[in-house]
Amino acid sequence: MVDRDLLSIQEARALVRCARKAQEHYALLGQERVDAIVKAIAEAAASHAESLAALAVEETGFGRVQDKKAKNLLASERLFDAIKDMKTVGVLNDDKIRKIVEIATPMGVIAGIVPSTNPTSTTIYKSIIALKSGNAIVFTPHPSAKKCIGKTVEIIRNVLKGCDVSEDLVSVMNVPSMEGSAELMKIVDLILATGGPGMVKAAYSSGTPALGVGAGNVPAFIERSANVEEAVAKIFTSKTFDNGTVCASEQAIVTEAVIADQVKAALIAQGAYFLEGEKLEKVKRVMERADGSMNPDIVGRDAGYIAGIAGIEVPYGTRLLVSDEKGIGPKHPFSKEKLTALLGFYVVNDWKEACEVCHALLKNGGIGHSLAIHSQNEDVIREFGIKKPVSRMLVNTPSTQGAVGISTSLFPSFTLGCGTVGGSATSDNVTPLNLMNIRRVAYDLGNMNCCPAASSQVAPVTSSIDINAVTALIIEQLKKMA
Ligand SMILES: CC(=O)SCCNC(=O)CCNC(=O)[C@H](O)C(C)(C)COP(=O)(O)OP(=O)(O)OC[C@H]1O[C@@H](n2cnc3c(N)ncnc32)[C@H](O)[C@@H]1OP(=O)(O)O
Numbered sequence: 023m024v025d026r027d028l029l030s031i032q033e034a035r036a037l038v039r040c041a042r043k044a045q046e047h048y049a050l051l052g053q054e055r056v057d058a059i060v061k062a063i064a065e066a067a068a069s070h071a072e073s074l075a076a077l078a079v080e081e082t083g084f085g086r087v088q089d090k091k092a093k094n095l096l097a098s099e100r101l102f103d104a105i106k107d108m109k110t111v112g113v114l115n116d117d118k119i120r121k122i123v124e125i126a127t128p129m130g131v132i133a134g135i136v137p138s139t140n141p142t143s144t145t146i147y148k149s150i151i152a153l154k155s156g157n158a159i160v161f162t163p164h165p166s167a168k169k170c171i172g173k174t175v176e177i178i179r180n181v182l183k184g185c186d187v188s189e190d191l192v193s194v195m196n197v198p199s200m201e202g203s204a205e206l207m208k209i210v211d212l213i214l215a216t217g218g219p220g221m222v223k224a225a226y227s228s229g230t231p232a233l234g235v236g237a238g239n240v241p242a243f244i245e246r247s248a249n250v251e252e253a254v255a256k257i258f259t260s261k262t263f264d265n266g267t268v269c270a271s272e273q274a275i276v277t278e279a280v281i282a283d284q285v286k287a288a289l290i291a292q293g294a295y296f297l298e299g300e301k302l303e304k305v306k307r308v309m310e311r312a313d314g315s316m317n318p319d320i321v322g323r324d325a326g327y328i329a330g331i332a333g334i335e336v337p338y339g340t341r342l343l344v345s346d347e348k349g350i351g352p353k354h355p356f357s358k359e360k361l362t363a364l365l366g367f368y369v370v371n372d373w374k375e376a377c378e379v380c381h382a383l384l385k386n387g388g389i390g391h392s393l394a395i396h397s398q399n400e401d402v403i404r405e406f407g408i409k410k411p412v413s414r415m416l417v418n419t420p421s422t423q424g425a426v427g428i429s430t431s432l433f434p435s436f437t438l439g440c441g442t443v444g445g446s447a448t449s450d451n452v453t454p455l456n457l458m459n460i461r462r463v464a465y466d467l468g469n470m471n472c473c474p475a476a477s478s479q480v481a482p483v484t485s486s487i488d489i490n491a492v493t494a495l496i497i498e499q500l501k502k503m504a
């Protein structure tokens with residue numbers, strides 16, 4: 023084992039030790055104190071939203087400062103607003119009728135795994151939801167986003183210090199390595215894993231309970247009853263947001279032949295450029311690495327930049343590069359997740375065929391995540407809702423903003439569950455409620471008739487139980503009670 027790996031493993035162990043100690047004290051604080059700390063963190067993160075966004079763009083090369091700023095604000099201000107009245111400490115519920123008391127208990131120390139595409143927003147969001155539920159969190163950064171994740175954690179630690187609680191409630195590894203991440207995952211109480219399928223699998227294979235949420239490959243179906251111009255505008259708003267880095271951004275448009283020309287015209291009018299021939303081939307050549315994964319050189323970039331890398335010319339003002347596609351599968355890069363200004367375009371005969379194409383696209387890397395539909399036909403919307411293997415279906419809304427709870431009533435979140443079909447333990451937009459155990463104190467309902475006076479009527483204990491006789495007796499008892 024190389025020294026760096028050893029160092030990384032030791033660091034993981036040391037950070038978890040400190041986090042455990044800090045969390046033991048933190049778990050004793052009441053709801054009011056916890057809420058005040060979380061509020062202070064949200065305010066500090068919001069006040070640094072722009073500088074952290076700029077650092078993330080500078081370090082990773084992915085996305086746009088103004089949009090990363092918006093993501094940081096969603097992960098701080100908006101998130102705080104959504105959770106401020108949420109009960110997460112002590113007695114949550116005392117049901118006098120059902121005679122059950124529900125008590126929140128923190129999970130302990132959480133491992134925070136953060137995608138390089140949303141580094142600062144996910145770090146803010148995970149810190150806030152972990153602390154709101156009484157936990158500590160240790161982050162392992164992606165090496166390409168180490169500085170901006172480190173800076174985010176530094177800001178949060180300063181707030182913790184100012185609030186007179188241990189800074190070690192939130193910490194980050196300085197020496198990231200795969201071995202260090204693996205060790206961290208083994209020794210924490212829960213892994214909160216957000217990223218691609220390889221990492222999610224690693225999290226679930228660690229033996230530690232995990233909430234792992236994986237990749238998307240979101241199709242947007244524009245059905246014949248949709249307002250086409252509006253649907254296309256919403257897709258642009260979503261797909262160009264942070265240059266397409268959000269996992270819920272549209273990866274392909276699927277539309278019906280009867281409106282295909284209208285959709286194409288609207289796309290072109292709003293800044294799409296349809297690639298063909300040599301230009302299409304040149305773009306395809308730069309889309310992926312040899313192993314079929316996304317090429318980081320084009321992730322989170324605008325259309326002009328991608329055209330430059332591919333060595334092609336596109337009209338000034340082009341916002342998205344689109345490919346009219348027929349195929350779906352590993353050999354068709356436009357049918358996969360792209361997280362940049364690239365979009366597939368599929369024409370089908372009717373909504374039933376759209377159903378099949380959307381399903382095939384989801385199966386090609388984004389199953390369980392999200393799907394967008396633009397339609398006024400409630401029957402078709404309902405049919406898609408019932409049949410499609412996704413955890414969120416976004417209706418007449420930009421899928422990025424819809425999935426993370428900006429343009430819909432979904433919970434503001436940067437960790438979007440993909441359900442068991444997507445290899446995930448949850449289909450939720452993960453919230454503080456996913457990060458606590460609930461102890462249920464259940465009182466006797468007095469319906470068992472097993473007090474001493476009644477016990478003589480109950481079957482005597484024998485060494486060999488006659489199950490039929492016991493059943494008959496229970497039925498008789500129940501009849502008497504009724
Ligand atoms: C059909 C479909 O759509 S399937 C697609 C599903 N989506 C995915 O799989 C997305 C997965 N992610 C990616 O493809 C990439 O992360 C990108 C393109 C977004 C970014 O690429 P990069 O910045 O090069 O990051 P990548 O994750 O590939 O890692 C770069 C290096 O850092 C290493 N690394 C990653 N995490 C860590 C870590 N925690 N500690 C140490 N090293 C690490 C990787 O092993 C890799 O090393 P290598 O170059 O020696 O192989």
Ligand SMILES: NC(=O)C1=CN([C@@H]2O[C@H](COP(=O)(O)OP(=O)(O)OC[C@H]3O[C@@H](n4cnc5c(N)ncnc54)[C@H](O)[C@@H]3O)[C@@H](O)[C@H]2O)C=CC1
Nearest residue numbers: 136137138164203217218221224235236237238269437438
């Ligand atoms: N469902 C969701 O809420 C979200 C999903 N994503 C998905 O994440 C992907 C993009 O993010 P990336 O940074 O490329 O993800 P990634 O999976 O490459 O990396 C995510 C994190 O996991 C770590 N990691 C990667 N492989 C690992 C392994 N084997 N063991 C331990 N740690 C490992 C990396 O260091 C990084 O911190 C996309 O596929 C996107 O759809 C991104 C954001 C939200």
